[in-house]
Amino acid sequence: MTRRPALLLAATFALASTARAQKGVGALDAEIQRRVEAVTAKVVTWRRDIHEHPELSGEEVRTSRLVAEHLRALGLDVRTEVGGHGVVGLLRGGKPGPVVALRADMDALPVEEQVDLPFKSRVKATFLGAPVGVMHACGHDNHVAILMGTAEVLAGMKAMLPGTVKFVFQPAEEYSPTGVGGAESMLRDGAFENPRVDAVFGLHVFPASHGAIITRPGPWLAAANDATIIIKGKQTHGAQPWNGVDAVLVGAQVVTALQAVVSRQVDITRVPAIVTVGAFQAGVRSNIIPDSAVLRLSIRTFDAAMKEDIFARIRRTAEGVAAASGATVSVTFDPGVPATVNHPALTRRMWPTLQRAAGASGVIESELVTASEDFSFFMEKAPGLFIGLGVNPRGSDPRRAAPNHSPFFFADEGALPNGVRAMSMLAVDYLLGGK
Structure with missing residues (x-):
């Protein structure tokens, strides 16, 4: 697969990157990195706790409580029970500006874990009338921990932020007990209103190269x-x-x-x-x-x-x-889930941000992926960019890794700081650049 589009994107935005550096983005990057390093141990702890206590779609009571308590402790305005057990935290910056949303999904799958970890899930539940094991086999535990860490990073920088950040913790991405998915339910409950969201970013872990950022402009997920x-x-x-x-x-x-x-x-x-x-x-x-x-x-x-x-x-x-x-x-x-289509202009604009977060060689332009994601509903309400984070252990072959939804799915926690850094930098760069 050619990397030419990625190189063109980087070249196209070289001047824009220089302009942002003149605004002090280099200093902000250093501040973000310092705060990412400070919160990393917490991110790992949260991830292990959530992994050990997974909850099926529509049952995310414990996870949402953990999230809400953390956001309140950071001084954010918090709404709970949004579209089910969804949580929305609002961080108002020190200056007026646009509104950016960052999203993580919280639910686990009816899968019995086969990975031998100290924090392995031993949770049992009932799904569609049948007894099942429960596991974060799609990696949503990592998404929640990354966004909790991002909230802590940005809350510590709130005086520098020109605008508002909405932290959207979504239930029921995998399955909807009511027939209406978690993203749709949150939107119906006003998650993107008061204030209205101008752009939205989301992240998903994949069994790809350690710490790499994977995405593409235009259609990505089916x-x-x-x-x-x-x-x-x-x-x-x-x-x-x-x-x-x-x-x-x-x-x-x-x-x-x-x-x-x-x-x-x-x-x-x-x-x-x-x-x-x-x-x-x-x-x-x-x-x-x-x-x-x-x-x-x-x-x-x-x-x-x-x-x-x-x-x-x-x-x-x-x-x-x-x-x-x-x-x-x-x-x-059935109505189903729309394709996840990354807004082309927003993707081009944020490509240099991703390169600063993961390194120029750490951003990979993906092929089309036939998996789906209800993040696409958020993208129908605001321009969006969805990215992947590679969580394979360093040096391992992604082709041999267990895929998402496998009982053997494994995420190397060493990649999580890249996720926190990428989400933090996307929010900061978008707010600095305005609508």
Whole structure:
């Protein structure tokens, strides 16, 4: 993968970096670094505590209490129970200026941890009626600790800040018990209002090179939508298939036909797309042809127009196959999560900031990633930039690392200061530059 776009971004903003240095950004960077070093031990302690006591989506009571107590101790105005167990802390700088939001998500996953750590999670819970282990297998414990550390860094510099920082600690990023995700719920509860947010930054840990910052301008993470296809046939004895309409056979034909949507019908030279059939449910006995079958799909896209086109093709394919066999079909799509699209101008503007935070060679322009994130809802309300932080141990091969959501997912705490520094510097540089 070429690094040319990143080099062009850096060159384009060389003059801007010089101008910011004239404003005293170099001195501010040194002050941020001093404060990051002072808070690092706390960040590690918070991370271990949260990791050992994970909470499922919608159940983040202990974590939100820890966050709220910390923000209040820093002198911030704090709102709790925002969109569920969300917390919003408001830090008003010593001078007027824009409003920037920094976000971390707090929930854990129904995964039983297999990493042998002194602070390993042994928490058990119930998820969708089943007993499960609970683990921060996606690294949200790191996100919370990093943003708590960032709040402490910036609170100590508040007199120097021209503007306001909103610290947004979000519940239910992984799963919404109510059907409305944590980001949407927080927005509905006014998280980005009073005062209104001008820009938003977020961070996610990944099993990538230790301390590296990973991002890209424009689309980065995919939109995620589920679809349900219900096929209605006619039940009959397995020994007399001619007397019925075989929903299993129709379902199998629909699965096969759907493979052509991406491979033959969509121009994937522009951006990639994925249509996956993840579940096929039908029948209870070998000698009864059932009257119905249910297919459940996952759809990943990076372009809104392409997404709608794929929806139409899925519907047309399912209806056409079903009609050919005398079956009927219903196709529904959930609202899902939009693509995470980094605001191009904001990304270009903040690229030198990221290079100062992680080093020029420590910022990597990413390829497209087909995972999704509901941070995208915040980006629909304000220009946003979402970045990744590499948390692999130094010298380890990222290709051999356990991915996010694995029971073996591991984050090297030595990378966390880079996260605190990056989030702090993004906020300071944005406020200094104005809207």
